[in-house]
Amino acid sequence: MRFVSILGDSISTYEGYNPPGYAVYYSGEVPAINGLRSVYDTWWAKVIQTLDAFLCVNNSYSGSEVSGWSFPAGVSEERLDLLRSSRAEPDLILIYLGFNDFGYGVRICRSENVKSQGRDLSVFRDAYAFMLESLRRKYPDSAIVCGTLMRSAVKGRPNWRFPERMAGISLERYNQEIRDAAVQQGCYLADLSAMDLRYETLDGAHPTIDGNRVIAEAWIRQLEDLGLLQPSAGSGRDSASEGERK
DSSP states (O other): OOOEEEEEGGGGGGTTTOTOOOOOOOOHHHHHHHTOSGGGGGGHHHHHHTOOOOOEEEETTTTTOSSSSTTTSSHHHHHHHHHOOOOOOOOEEEEEEEEEHHHTTTTTSOOOTTTOOOOOTTTTTHHHHHHHHHHHHOOSSSSEEEEEEEEEEEETTTTTTOOOOOTTHHHHHHHHHHHHHHHHHTTTOOOOGOOOOOEEESSSSSSHHHHHHHHHHHHHHHHHHHHOOOTTTTOSSSOSSSSSOO
C-alpha cells in the first residue's frame, strides 16, 4: 500500500480535494467547462490510480509560486508541512510547481552584485533548492519526484503559439533549474518537458480533460522509466490513509 502527495498549483487543484481554505481553480462550473466529469479526470488522480496507490494530500494552491517568503509559496513551511495526513506519511511526493514563477517572470537567481548571506527565496533557483532540502528533511523516507514544466496548446486555435519567454526569461531556464536542483538534492527527476508533448487548454495554462490525460500519460511514462510504478520492498506503510483511493 502506497500513499502519494501532490505539491502543485492551480493545474492540480480540484474542489473538495485540497486542504481547507486553499484557493482552488477547478471548482464550480470550471471542471465541466474544461470537460472534466469528476476528480478521476485529473492528471494526478489518473497517476495515483495507475500506481494502485492512495491519495495522502493534494497540497495544490491556485496561483502559488515556488518562490516567496510566506504562504502560499511552495517553499513555505506551511505548505511543506501539509504533505502528510494525520494518519499517513507520503511514500511518493510528486511536484508539479513553477508555472506561475514562469508566468510572473520571477528572477532565476540573484544579481551577481548581491553579496548577501544565505538563500534568497524570492528567486527561483534558491527557492526550488531550499524547497527540496526542506522536503528531504521533513520526509526522509519519501521518494520526491520533480516534474519539469510542460508546454500547452489552446483548443480550437491551431495557430496559437506557446509563449516561450515571460519577462525575458525562457521556460527552459526554469526547467533547467528544476533538473539541476533535483540532481543536486538527490531527488528523482520526471523530465516531462523533454518529451515535447503539448497538453490541451482553453486558456493556455489550465488543462482540459484531454490535457489532463496528456499530462498523466507523461507522468506515468516518466515514473515507469524511474522504476517507481511498482512499490519497492519495504516501502509500504502500516497506517491507513484518510484520503480516498484514486
